[in-house]
Amino acid sequence: MTTMRLSDFDRAAAVTWADDQETANADVPKSWRVHGGPINGGVTVSVALNALSERHDREFGHPDPLVISAFFLAAADPGPMEIRTEVIRSGRSLSTGQASVWQAGANGIPTERLRAVATFANLGATPPDVLTVARPPHMPPPEECVPISDLPGYPHDEVEVMQHYDMRLDPDTTGGPGGRPSGLGQLRAWFRMRDEREPSALLLPLVVDAFPPIAWDLGVSGWVPTLELTVHVRARPAPGWLRVSISSANLAGGFVEEDAEVWDSSGRLVAQGRQLAKIITNLPTLPVGHGWVV
Amino acid sequence: MTTMRLSDFDRAAAVTWADDQETANADVPKSWRVHGGPINGGVTVSVALNALSERHDREFGHPDPLVISAFFLAAADPGPMEIRTEVIRSGRSLSTGQASVWQAGANGIPTERLRAVATFANLGATPPDVLTVARPPHMPPPEECVPISDLPGYPHDEVEVMQHYDMRLDPDTTGGPGGRPSGLGQLRAWFRMRDEREPSALLLPLVVDAFPPIAWDLGVSGWVPTLELTVHVRARPAPGWLRVSISSANLAGGFVEEDAEVWDSSGRLVAQGRQLAKIITNLPTLPVGHGWVV
Numbered sequence A, B: 001m002t003t004m005r006l007s008d009f010d011r012a013a014a015v016t017w018a019d020d021q022e023t024a025n026a027d028v029p030k031s032w033r034v035h036g037g038p039i040n041g042g043v044t045v046s047v048a049l050n051a052l053s054e055r056h057d058r059e060f061g062h063p064d065p066l067v068i069s070a071f072f073l074a075a076a077d078p079g080p081m082e083i084r085t086e087v088i089r090s091g092r093s094l095s096t097g098q099a100s101v102w103q104a105g106a107n108g109i110p111t112e113r114l115r116a117v118a119t120f121a122n123l124g125a126t127p128p129d130v131l132t133v134a135r136p137p138h139m140p141p142p143e144e145c146v147p148i149s150d151l152p153g154y155p156h157d158e159v160e161v162m163q164h165y166d167m168r169l170d171p172d173t174t175g176g177p178g179g180r181p182s183g184l185g186q187l188r189a190w191f192r193m194r195d196e197r198e199p200s201a202l203l204l205p206l207v208v209d210a211f212p213p214i215a216w217d218l219g220v221s222g223w224v225p226t227l228e229l230t231v232h233v234r235a236r237p238a239p240g241w242l243r244v245s246i247s248s249a250n251l252a253g254g255f256v257e258e259d260a261e262v263w264d265s266s267g268r269l270v271a272q273g274r275q276l277a278k279i280i281t282n283l284p285t286l287p288v289g290h291g292w293v294v
Helices: A008-013 A041-060 A160-164 A204-208 A214-218 B008-013 B041-060 B160-164 B204-208 B214-218
Strands: A023-028 A064-072 A079-090 A095-104 A110-121 A130-132 A165-169 A186-193 A226-233 A242-247 A250-252 A255-263 A269-278 B023-028 B064-072 B079-090 B095-104 B110-121 B130-132 B165-169 B186-193 B226-233 B242-247 B250-252 B255-263 B269-278
Touching: A008 A041, A023 A041, A041 A064, A041 A079, A041 A095, A041 A110, A041 A204, A041 A226, A064 A204, A064 B064, A064 B110, A064 B226, A079 A110, A079 B110, A110 B064, A110 B079, A110 B110, A160 A165, A186 A214, A204 A226, A204 A242, A204 A255, A204 A269, A214 A255, A226 B064, A226 B226, A226 B269, A250 B269, A269 B226, A269 B250, A269 B269, B008 B023, B008 B041, B023 B041, B041 B064, B041 B079, B041 B095, B041 B110, B041 B204, B041 B226, B064 B204, B079 B110, B160 B165, B186 B214, B204 B226, B204 B242, B204 B255, B204 B269, B214 B255
Parallel strands: none
Antiparallel strands: A023 A079, A064 A110, A064 A226, A079 A095, A095 A110, A130 B250, A165 A186, A186 A242, A226 A269, A242 A255, A250 A255, A250 B130, A255 A269, B023 B079, B064 B110, B064 B226, B079 B095, B095 B110, B165 B186, B186 B242, B226 B269, B242 B255, B250 B255, B255 B269
């Protein structure tokens, strides 16, 4: 039983291929749910990406997502899902494909839950040159940060998907998840998989979408579903802890933008993510004096 | 001849619909070319978006792009192009669709040049609440900034598409376009259409992609083709000048990320764009002492 040796993540994102080699099937465990309902959106993205990665690796030798954009059409449930893939374009060093994730609804009728387009490459062949003005976030080491499972005010046990993650929050940025918003829209944390699966290019989009909504630190509570998520994967991450910095510059008109940067243990910026999410609750009560523009 | 009264932009992005109401046709003038070759990628995006906008307005009352992701598959030429649209999902306040832009290649065989997925809404119905920590860029008024047409070192006349724009660069950030890179990866400018067409939600993705590559300010020269562009359109812009701030945090591994923020004349952040582009030339000679990490 080799499947017994798969990590949590690889088991969730695993696909089997139909004879046409274009349609794949997955079966996501219930442990990836949020509040007993749909699965975390990043997991659906991971399933789509894993299918595309296998196909682009098989056909072109391009296993790594370089840039992906995913549109969330409807929340996905745990259980079986079908992934329909399409190769859009292929070149020597880059190829672009599309994946649609379908799942039967309550009425039994298949519904498209997510559509993703992504460009793949072989990031193992990427030149190591780095010219960047970005800096990894400053924060205390993991053992001096706050495990999200210990954070007062955060409903850790209700967000079942969190059992897969080891998140250590910078003590200065626990306000959003802890129900004491700073109004600054900032979160810094260490991240690794609880089963210590090492990070990979394929894991990074999940990491970008794994954290509590940054809108919570802007005083919004409740559900903040993602409409669209774009991730640039810039390198295969080195083994070990990832550092994640999440921020939002703009909550307006009922929508909020969320930016994420992911740094690996070697200090390299390995992923940048941006998403647009919808505010479902009413507007927040405003903390005063925290740099807000109303 | 009502078409004579269309603005430059609206004439470039105009589409006519086939009987199926799903396929549209456009014909982009040569004046939108770059260096006598392909047209500017933002124009191809605009054609795709305009077709989708018309369809989503007609079918759902959602004329405005809220978030768009476009993958550039091959450079597009001036002249006829076909836009194949698909409605992916529709709801009361949001609907999502896809547009593929096809054009015959040199061999006469149709080639997909661009694929875009976008979610549409009616931004006229957006609540006016704004909670943001973002601030518009500080720069001198337009009359004290540098028209890009007057900038020494910038090949204005060879970039034909620039004739459609009135760009006034902050004198402190002319280094990239002027061939004197600062190494900071920053550009601030005022923008309007030269024919004074007022900005609209549909125009903003063009604006995001209209400026010289930010990589030039990081010391890279030559062609920096976009692989993927994501734009969040957060409000219909007020009439008048737009302020645009462009930056890059990460040039690495042969690719560069470029971020853009667009502010309207009322001081509202109306669009955020991010793109991933490929560096075609060799790595730059490095200016020293400008915050680079090598």
